[in-house]
Amino acid sequence: MIIKDKSKLQEKCSSVSIVEGEEIGVRLLHELRESENGIGLAANQIGINKRVCVVNVKEPLVLINPRIVEKSKEQFIFPEGCLSFPDSKVKTTRHQDIVVEADNHSGKLSFSANSKEINDAFECVAIQHEIDHLDGITMFDREFKQEPIVKGVNAPKKIGRNEKVTITKGSESKILKYKKAESLLGDGWALVEQ
């Protein structure tokens, strides 16, 4: 059962032993497989307030007590969903490159969305999304917000020309400034939307 009550997802999770973390990881991967289109899940989403999360984009990855130890200044905008909020999509701002440590991995794990493979962007975003869950942070707290360029009262929010976005064509993807992406749209490239 996946928790859908936002207030329950706003508590920080506590650290866990590797043995207990591995058991929780197995349960999380099971829940994730049962879900529709889920690519990541954190323990507090199934009611366990411990620091364990899983991501399954390219391969199943369990992270016990994960920490982001490095993150790029470069950020990009990405459309996100969450199994706890199945009816919501949010455009968020995420770091383009991150380095993660976790108690069940001996080395450092690097993730970069700056790649030709769209799955690299999905994985990099999912890791940041799930580690956020463990700190009681949801995708709504990372929403890309920009002052609208007001032309009328109901002028829509626009993506700025210097904001970085992800575009895709088949399985290929690129992160680039919106002003450069604009010229490729219509040439088979599309803004990543879920």
Ligand SMILES: [Zn+2]
């Ligand atoms: Zn989520």
